[in-house]
Amino acid sequence: MALKLPYYFLILFSIFHHTGCDEHNHIYDNSDEVVVWMNTVGPYHNRQETYEYFSLPFCGGPKESISHYHETLGEALLGVELQFSGLDIDFKVEVKKTEYCTVELTEEKYQAFVYAVKNHYWYQMYIDDLPVWGIVGEIGEGGETYYIWTHKKFDIGFNGKQIVDVNLTSESKVKLEPKIKLTFTYQVKWIPSSIKFADRFDKYLDPSFFQHRIHWFSIFNSFMMVIFLVGLVSMILMRTLRKDYARYSREEDLDDMEKDLGDEYGWKQVHGDVFRPASHPMLFSALVGTGYHIGVVATCVISFAILGELYTERGSLLSTAIFVYAATAPVNGYFGGSLYARMGGKVWIKQMMLSAFLLPILVCGTAFFINFIAIYYHASRAIPFGTMVAITCICLFVILPLTLVGTVLGRNLAGQPNYPCRINAVPRPIPEKKWFMEPAVIIILGGVLPFGSIFIEMYFIFTSFWAYKIYYVYGFMLLVFLILAIVTICVTIVCTYFLLNAEDYRWQWTSFLAGASTSSYVYLYSFYYFFFKTKMYGLFQTTFYFGYMALFSLALGIMCGTFGIRSVSDIAWCKVVVCENVAIERAYSCRRKAIKNVRRSCSQWPCSFDNTRNVINGHGLARMVDIPVINGSVCVLLQWSIDRYVQRL
Numbered sequence: 001m002a003l004k005l006p007y008y009f010l011i012l013f014s015i016f017h018h019t020g021c022d023e024h025n026h027i028y029d030n031s032d033e034v035v036v037w038m039n040t041v042g043p044y045h046n047r048q049e050t051y052e053y054f055s056l057p058f059c060g061g062p063k064e065s066i067s068h069y070h071e072t073l074g075e076a077l078l079g080v081e082l083q084f085s086g087l088d089i090d091f092k093v094e095v096k097k098t099e100y101c102t103v104e105l106t107e108e109k110y111q112a113f114v115y116a117v118k119n120h121y122w123y124q125m126y127i128d129d130l131p132v133w134g135i136v137g138e139i140g141e142g143g144e145t146y147y148i149w150t151h152k153k154f155d156i157g158f159n160g161k162q163i164v165d166v167n168l169t170s171e172s173k174v175k176l177e178p179k180i181k182l183t184f185t186y187q188v189k190w191i192p193s194s195i196k197f198a199d200r201f202d203k204y205l206d207p208s209f210f211q212h213r214i215h216w217f218s219i220f221n222s223f224m225m226v227i228f229l230v231g232l233v234s235m236i237l238m239r240t241l242r243k244d245y246a247r248y249s250r251e252e253d254l255d256d257m258e259k260d261l262g263d264e265y266g267w268k269q270v271h272g273d274v275f276r277p278a279s280h281p282m283l284f285s286a287l288v289g290t291g292y293h294i295g296v297v298a299t300c301v302i303s304f305a306i307l308g309e310l311y312t313e314r315g316s317l318l319s320t321a322i323f324v325y326a327a328t329a330p331v332n333g334y335f336g337g338s339l340y341a342r343m344g345g346k347v348w349i350k351q352m353m354l355s356a357f358l359l360p361i362l363v364c365g366t367a368f369f370i371n372f373i374a375i376y377y378h379a380s381r382a383i384p385f386g387t388m389v390a391i392t393c394i395c396l397f398v399i400l401p402l403t404l405v406g407t408v409l410g411r412n413l414a415g416q417p418n419y420p421c422r423i424n425a426v427p428r429p430i431p432e433k434k435w436f437m438e439p440a441v442i443i444i445l446g447g448v449l450p451f452g453s454i455f456i457e458m459y460f461i462f463t464s465f466w467a468y469k470i471y472y473v474y475g476f477m478l479l480v481f482l483i484l485a486i487v488t489i490c491v492t493i494v495c496t497y498f499l500l501n502a503e504d505y506r507w508q509w510t511s512f513l514a515g516a517s518t519s520s521y522v523y524l525y526s527f528y529y530f531f532f533k534t535k536m537y538g539l540f541q542t543t544f545y546f547g548y549m550a551l552f553s554l555a556l557g558i559m560c561g562t563f564g565i566r567s568v569s570d571i572a573w574c575k576v577v578v579c580e581n582v583a584i585e586r587a588y589s590c591r592r593k594a595i596k597n598v599r600r601s602c603s604q605w606p607c608s609f610d611n612t613r614n615v616i617n618g619h620g621l622a623r624m625v626d627i628p629v630i631n632g633s634v635c636v637l638l639q640w641s642i643d644r645y646v647q648r649l
């Protein structure tokens, strides 16, 4: 029920129209009409380059045409173009080989068919929502002659009152020659089948492809990487912390009066700058907001896909994604808006607009550009005007208001900067450092491991989208998604650690981009995939491929960047590591000052120094850390108590 909700919602935008047959409940009585929808035809190697079936000079059957099928939003965007075939098929009624139409091959029609056969065109039909594929023709030996299949033999399997299996066999090869008459025939056989209705899509899935050893291996591999990285990160954190503790206690023993100044090093040098707002705060917060949004949508859609078998309904995955994207727009507003407020941004309406429309504009811009080419090609992928209006309406009347709600909430609930360190008035100059500590290098290296953990899954995802596979192993996808998140988080923490250690406080953009750089590797990989794994050709398919791959990579990048920034921003990294270290450092330096004073006092007073030490040591390191003391309040406190102690003596 919950899964159906998106469709009811989308009905608002695409007037759904019942065609009066039984393919909506999939239950047929004897001799009920079974509709054969012709979908698209196109070159085998270019899966996305599809044209209406009747753009080739095929002819339809004698049966009166049912009104055009009204598609859902997802179908319209995917270029589904269902048209009635005119074939007369009734449930459980056998049809002997029957002629249904004749085409006289004029020169023009002849050329069209030859072109289609030459380019391995094949067509797709739907019978009771089951996809059926057939090939247009065949190239004769020597490549000089072209044949077309003129007979369609349907073997339809039924189980009770339901259709559970359809096989199409093409027969009767006819040599293509100008000015001949082509007669098309069809035949229908009904065969009882034991396949359950719920399992009827199983034959389109390819378990041997998706559950190949390499798939399991890659998951295992990534899993190992996660363990390694988590180990590495915790080691770095522990080692640095332990080293610091060790250093402090050692220095305590050294009677070095001059240690008070100038002994901060590495990241602690930049504590006054780490919370300096990022440059371009508006764009930055819009990207982060969008990243949260994409992350939430990805999680929801993958979960829906695991729960409901979305691949059985045309375009339903896309429709669901659009619905979830629109419905979760407050997430975008909340995180983007609150981050912007914390960075002291003032023009929040502009920021909200940018946040709300960043991704839609990127997507629509790409789609619009590709649409031009699609229209030029008369491809069925050309997005209908009505659909464009629907999408615009969703953006303006659903996404924008919801983003506004989120932004207002975010600014009010989480818009206060609660940084544990003060920001210095004057930015610290960034010292010269080794080339591999430069942000650009860190960013480029940051993407390598996350990409390494997902690229095999990328192959499967690409193949299911760009070739004729139906992706159904969403459990794998969820696992890889989690692995990607964890690896990105760990890598970004390490990257930020190195950056801050090099006394470079520009960690916001660097950690965002270090996470996001995964996507540039994905995009590079898509080039490899295009040239070595597919046989796509032609302007349309190439533009389509690279356009949407760029978009996919970009969205992935924004999401991974947000994973990265999430991991290092206030909660996890800076507060705990940078600032508490600063706090410890301060506490220690106060303590040293205090000890020094006590020693000075002790040289005049007859007191035991050890005693004094115990007083301070009794509070211990642990206590020092959790006293919420910054700005030297501990110093005052300690000073005061020690002074009193000394005086009492």
Ligand SMILES: *[C@@H]1O[C@H](CO)[C@@H](O)[C@H](O)[C@H]1NC(C)=O
Pocket: 155, 156, 157, 165, 166, 167, 191, 193
């Ligand atoms: C369709 O073809 C498959 C594989 O050849 C076969 O197992 C199945 O029984 C056929 N179905 C029908 C309805 O003929």
